[in-house]
Amino acid sequence: MTLRLYDTAAREVRDFVPLREGRAGVYVCGLTVQSEPHVGHVRSAVNFDVLRRWLTASGYDVTFIRNVTDIDDKILTKSAEQGRPWFNLAYLMHRELDRALAAINVQPPTYEPAATGHIPEILELIGRLVARGHAYAAADGSGDVYFDVGSWPSYGELTRQAVEDMAPAEDADPRGKRDPRDFALWKGWKKEVEPETAAWPSPYGPGRPGWHIECSAMAGKYLGAAFDIHGGGVDLRFPHHENEQAQSRAAGDPFAAYWMHNAWITTAGEKMSKSLGNSLLIPEVLKRVRGIELRFYMVSAHYRSHVEFSFEALDEAAAGFRRVEGFLDRAPAAPADAPLPDAFVAAMDDDLGTPAATAVMYDAVREGNRLLAAGDAAGAAQVAGHVRAMLGVLGLDPADPAWGHDSGVEEHRLATAVEVLVSGLLEQRAQARADRDFATADAIRDRIKAAGIEIEDTPTGPQWSL
Incomplete structure (x- = not known):
């Protein structure tokens, strides 16, 4: 069966056809490391970790890039409020993120580039846009450089919006803009309020990269001008991904062939975020359930479905997963190379249908328990092999050494x-x-x-x- 994925740009499920046979390049927008990660933050990482695992299980050689934004307005503001260097805050929060993702068995990416490590690539891309007439340096002497949305007729095609219906971009002072919807590629250093360490030399004066340009530059460096899948949270579709696509294609790069977006985890119907004050930090949640149970809770929902978080639902998912573990504990040793059930494969090939895939797993566990009750140890062992193979694809195999002692599995x-x-x-x-x-x-x-x-x-x- 052919893997089919929902392409946000096309607004339809379509067959996945890689640009290079047997290989898949995936770029996922990671977090801005300004604060401790909460449950809403890590959902995207879990969902795209499942995508990566399924592509690998389907025979693809996957290059998986997930970036980190380690310099931006929020980091500078929060570090100043805390009286610490911005790079210290970014570093500490990056370490917190790494710990949180390890606790729920999200595999490290092939590479995790950071914005501050790619200033030359960012400036090279900006230079190409300026040379092509799609970007300009602000005339007010601020050192800002903007993308000229009016110069790119296809601007808005990802989210299917008309430029005249868009609100002004709020990522920089509008004084130097030709159009209020133009967005910042480079932000001139504000020496009165920003530390000198937060500025790099450029042809336009000292400054730092805008948010959108960093992802285009890093995706191009590690995946090439054209790659297969670009992913991230649904809240990134506009303006972040719209701007990424516009600036990359305006520079002459085909960029992403497929766009995939995971939905939110909400509380009281609102996106979980720090600003709403309803965030749930990962270490706090892991005081209540194990990392493997939290991951199961996230994996059980389809990646494009909004999840209304509650501890009751989390506890129910944890109890369900313990029943799966209970069967594996009682069953004889499972064969290591058991095949995946056809129904599981069909579910995963249908736009990563994890709800249907976990239903297949539950059916297998029920059959395994029936065989155990009937005294059929050999049959139960065979079923256990299928269950463990399915859990491995979902990153939920209790025997995976990646869980380690800290996961609570032991x-x-x-x-x-x-x-x-x-x-x-x-x-x-x-x-x-x-x-x-x-x-x-x-x-x-x-x-x-x-x-x-x-x-x-x-x-x-x-x-x-x-």
Whole structure:
């Protein structure tokens, strides 16, 4: 079956045809490292990690680039408020991001370029735009350089907007603009309010790159003038991705063949963001559930579906995933090279249909549990192989060394083992009491209590706790 993906630009699901046979180049807009990552931030990383894994499983050699914006207005403002250098804030928040993504098993990209490391490439691209008549230096002496939207008739084609209907670009002082909708490619250094370290030399005077130009320059450097897929959150479609496409194509580069956008995680119907005050930082969420469970919660929803976050839904997803783990713990060792079920492949080939794919996995787990109950160990092992293969594609295999000790997987296995042993002892105690062998029942209770476990006899049966 052919992989089909929803192309935001075309507004339809279409067959994925790579530009180079057997190879796929993917560029995903990463975060601006201004603050700690929350659940809404990491959804994009998880969704495109699944895309990368599926492309790899489908036989493609994937070059996966995810950038970091480590210099911009917000970073400068927040660092000044905190009384620290901007580069220190960006570095620390980048490390927080790395920890958060590792905790949910997002694979490191092939390369993770940062804006500050690509000033020469950015200035080269700006120079091409100026030479072609699509960019100009502001006449007010500010050192700003703008993209001239009026010079590019196709501006607005990605989001299908007319220029006259667009609001002014708010990324720079409008005084030096020919048109208020022109957007900044280079921002002149404001020496009265910005540190000297936040400026680089350029033909237009000291300054720093605008937000949009950095991604075009870095995508071109690592993936070439034309590449397969450009991804990011749906909130980046305009103006960020619209501007990326316009400036890259105006410079003569074909740029992305497919555009993919993941939807938001919302709280109370609004996009989760710092500004709304409803963010949920990853370390805080991981105090409640394991990283593998948080990832399962995100993967279970289709990447283009908005997710209304709630701890109730998160707990329900975690409980569902523990049932999958429970089957794998009980089943005999699974073969390492088990094939993926056809229904799973069909679901993933249909625009990364993870809800249908996880349904296939749940069906397999139910069948595996039935085989275990029937005493068919060989059949259960075969099913476990299929389940583990599906989990591997979704980045959810508990045996993946990437989860490590910090993910809580080992703690879960230990807790499962304790539960099995205690439940067995409680069954023996219940049988002894039913046989009126109270001496044996009391001895079992004392053994359990000596292990630091309390038992409470309730109308619905004994309950135990550490």
